[in-house]
Amino acid sequence: MERKVDHFLGNFIDATEYELPLKIVELFHRAGPNFLEIGFGGGEFLLQMAQNKPEWNFVGLELSMVSCQKLLKSVLRKGLKNLRVLLIDAQFALDRVLPSDSFDGVYMNFPCPWPKKRHSGRRLNSREFMEKVSRVLKPGGFFQLYTDSEDFALGMVSSLESTGLYNIGAMEKNPSEGVNTRYEAKWLSAGRQIFRLYSTLESSTARRDVLKEEEMPHKWLSGEIDMDRLEEIYNVPIIEGESLVKFLRVFKSMGEESYLVETITVDNDYSQRFYINLVRKEAGWLVQLDSQAKPFRTPAVKLAVNRLASIVQQ
Ligand SMILES: C[S@@+](CC[C@H](N)C(=O)[O-])C[C@H]1O[C@@H](n2cnc3c(N)ncnc32)[C@H](O)[C@@H]1O
Known part of the structure; x- marks a missing residue:
């Protein structure tokens, strides 16, 4: 899969090239602050942020190769040096690939809510998922969710609570500030309500440092x-x-x-x-x-x- 995006290598991270977890210096060759977006889709949010905050570093995680290619093309066209892309399942990336205690903030905008029971394994709002997020966040770092699904947001609140690791902010309905993504525009034009949840990490989890850095096998x-x-x-x-x-x-x-x-x-x-x-x-x-x-x-x-x-x- 990485072959097709080789020519964007400057911004594409081929995690198979490295010992896991990656080191922060392999993601960015300069000091942070560092931010992560899970499931960037069209990449509108990351592009906007990276352009507005050139002194901040950004990483995007996405399952879709087409989305990665599209974002990488824009990154290249705009000459952005502070945005890097990983074609990967966020569950695996958060568990094993990204470095611990590295991100000042993690964004998740309009994740697929997967309302059907048989798809519940794909939902990115379980307690286990939020424990994985806590591993990569610096203490005091934030997690911000925008969603059109109240059920998904409520599920997230109860998962955040059950980890015992986060200070959970009040859920905002139809926040004044948006994230300007394709899905936000889609749901706004369909007259749907938008929910925003902002939480900060209180303490670290026992899951940190699960992988020692070892020799190349x-x-x-x-x-x-x-x-x-x-x-x-x-x-x-x-x-x-x-x-x-x-x-x-x-x-x-x-x-x-x-x-x-x-x-x-x-x-x-x-x-x-x-x-x-x-x-x-x-x-x-x-x-x-x-x-x-x-x-x-x-x-x-x-x-x-x-x-x-x-x-x-x-
Ligand atoms: C509904 S779209 C939202 C895209 C964008 N954030 C927006 O607001 O327009 C959800 C995105 O999450 C990605 N996604 C779903 N599960 C994922 C996972 N486990 N790891 C990484 N990306 C994932 C999908 O490929 C899709 O692009």
């Missing part, structure tokens, strides 16, 4: 390897804590100087499919992530590389 093996040992464990799940690994199959190069092992990993509920490369290097073998389909370097990915190395080592 690769292993050096001296001597020969035995790839037949993998046969017994194809498709057998290897579980360690919240990480799951499955090795699916092996592709062998001519001359048997390198192998590619197709692998699936799951961290909690975040799954990735990629290849681990084993390549002969002088008197041994290097086991490393293949550079084509690059996964995020999560604990399960590191477990996969380490486990594969120990299985094939003779």
